[in-house]
Structures are given as C-alpha cells and as structure tokens.
Amino acid sequence: MTFVQVIDCKTSKVDELNRLMDDWVRATEGKRTATHSIVGRDRADSTHVVEIVEFPSYEEAVKNSKLPETDRIFQEMVAVCDQAPTFTDLEVLRDEQLNKIVVRAFFEEVANKRNFDAQSALCTADYREHSSSMPDDMGLEESMAANRELHTALEPVVTIESLMEEGDLVSARFSFKGRHVGTFWGHEPTGREFSGTGQAIFRCQGGRIAESWWNLDDLGMLRQLGAGPT
Template identity: 80%
Template sequence: MTFVQVIDCRTGSVGELNRLMDEWVRATEGKRTATHSIVGQDRTDSAHVVEIVEFPSHEEAVKNARLPETDRIFRELVAACDEAPTITDLDVLRDEQLNKIVVRAFFEEVANNRNFDAADALCLPDYREHDPSLPSGEIGLEESKAANRELHAALEPVVTIESLIEEGELVSARYSFKGRHVGALWGMEPTGREFSATGQATFRCQGGRIAESWWNNDYLGVARQLGLGGR
C-alpha cells in the first residue's frame, strides 16, 4: 500500500527549507526510497509550509528515515522552523490520477470496443490530433473518428495498454496492438495476414476531457509484416 508522510512546519526561512530539500535530494541519490515530494506554502499564511512525501509502503518510509542523510537534514529542518514540525503518517486509501481515467476509457471504448462516437464525450469539441502518418499531420474530432473507422475496418486492431504516466495535464501512454489485414488500406487490397506492433501517444487533458493528442505508431513495422514493403 502506498504510504504518505505529511510534514507541517512554521518557518520564516522558506528559502532555507528549499535549500535543505535540494541538499537532501543530492545527498540521498541512489539511496532514498521516497518516490514523490511536494512542498506547499499557505497562501494566507506565508510562514505555514507543508511537505508531502510519498513512499511505496510504510516499510520503505522507515528505511528512508534511517538514512544518515535523512536524519541530518531533518535535524537541520527542525532548527530552521519556528516550532517543532508535526508529522502525520497516512496509508493511502485511494490514489486516482483522474486524467488517466479518461485516457484509459478512450482506448477501451474507441480503440477496442470500436464505439467511435464515444469520442464525442471523451474529447473536447475542438479536439486536435497530431500524427506524422497523416497527410495533413493534424486533424479534428470528426476527421479522427472517420480515420479510426477506416483503420479499424481494415486492420481490426486490439490495443493493450502497457503503461500510463500522468504529469499535470499530460498523460503518456505506451501500448501494443495486434490485428489482421482484412480490408483495403494504404492503397493495398487485404492480405489476411496478422500483425503486431507498438505505439506511444501523449494526451493533453482539460476539465476531464481530452483536448489534444500526439501519436506515434509503428506503421512501417505493420506494413512489413503485411508484405507491403512500406506505407
């Protein structure tokens, strides 16, 4: 279970706290077990600073606390505070990166269930799609739906998400896909051959919907497997 420590401080030396954090990051390189750290300053009380540190588990947090570098930096942090900081230990009950949800739904509904009109609810009306394999390099929502219909009718691809990474409004997807060439595509008649390939896409989300996407699929590898020699 993911574990989080919340360190609540009062200090008139926010710059010193930042310096100590930078020093801790350098000193614990290759040793620390913390995976994510956020430092926030109260907008209504500039002396109130909160640090949130994430660990894979409580056991990993204990290992991190036992590092000599962590102990030294923490003692210096306490000295930089106006009063002793408080620490709250939290077992994470839910951890949902909400933009991942809409991206996963896009792959499931549009790519695998072939419900192309589901894109109307998952994407913004002014959605833009970027793909170097497209003649124009960029298309809108209706053009994207039409392109997907053509591609799926010809190749019947099934997509497997290998990983999703979210940072802010961006979600990066690494995936694999396989299918069979059953319809005319790229000016070629169907070969009936099976294929498998990989791809990567980055999505920009806004308000719980997809605003923009960038795609890179190994269509050259697909074409070679189909005996087309290239696209």
C-alpha cells in the same frame, strides 16, 4: 501498501526551506526510499508550508528516516521553522490517477469497442492529434473520422502494456493485432493478419484528453499486409 507522510511547517523563511529540500535531494541520491515529494504553500497563509512525501511502504519510510542525511536536514529544517513541524502518517486506501482513467477509457471504448462517438466525450472540443504517419495535425472531427476508417478496415485489438502519468501527461505503451478486411490508405483488403507496437503521449485537461502524440510502426504493419517495401 503505499505510505504517505504529511509534514506541516510554519516558517517565514520559505526560500531557506526550499534550499534545505534541494540539499536533501542531493545528499540522499541513491540512498533514499522516498518515491515522490510535493511541497505546497497555503494561499491563505504564506508562512504555512506543507510537504507530502510518498514511500512504497511504512517500512521503507522508516529506513529513509534513519538515513544520517535525513536526520541532519531535519534538524536544520526545525531551526528555520517558527515552530516544530508536525507529522501525519497515512496508509493510502485509494490512489486514483484520474488522467490514466480517461486514457484507458479511450483505448477500450474507441479502439477495442469501436465506439467512435465516445471520443467526443473523452476529448476536449479543441483536441489536437499529432502522428508520425500524418503530415498535418488533426482536430477532433478529423481524428474521429480517421479512427473510424482505420478500425473498420483493420479491426485492431489493442492491449495496453504500460501507462505512466506525470503532471497532465500520460505516456502509453501498447501492442495491437488485427486483420486487413477493408480498404486502408488506398490498399484493397488482403485478409492478412498483422501485429505491432506503438507509443502515445496524451495531455489531459479537466478530465479529458486535450492533445496526443502517436508513434506506431506503420511501415512494419504495411509490410505484413504486403503493401510496403520489403
């Protein structure tokens, strides 16, 4: 289970504390077991600094604390603090990556359930979509119309292979299978089955998707439909 350590510091030497953190990152390269670190400063008290460090487990956190580099930097950190830092050890009970939830819902509702109207609830009003297969960017209404045309003509079923979240961005790697049952990009239905892979990046804002960038193997799909160059 994921383990999180919260370190509370009181210091007037925030720049020095930041330098020590940079030194620790460099010194423990290839050795540390910490996977994520966030440092924040209290808006109400500029001397109150909190670091949140994430580990795969408590056991991995113990390994990290036993590194000589970790001990050295900690001793230097104590020296720049106004008082001894305090530690809170947390076993993570829930880890909700909220931007992933809205992206997963987009694939499930719009792509697989053909609930095209759901896109208006999942995306912001000023949503912008960029695609390697489209010369111009699309707004929300244009994207909804394009999705309706594509999914009606090709009936794809999408499988999410992986989702990775960083900040307000979510990267999705996916595969899809379908059948050409309607007119698509001027090509009459062939009844042929097709499959392919794709990748998309979503920028989220306020719990909704504000922007997306899509890359799909359109040429490979058209070849399978007998509509592209061989």
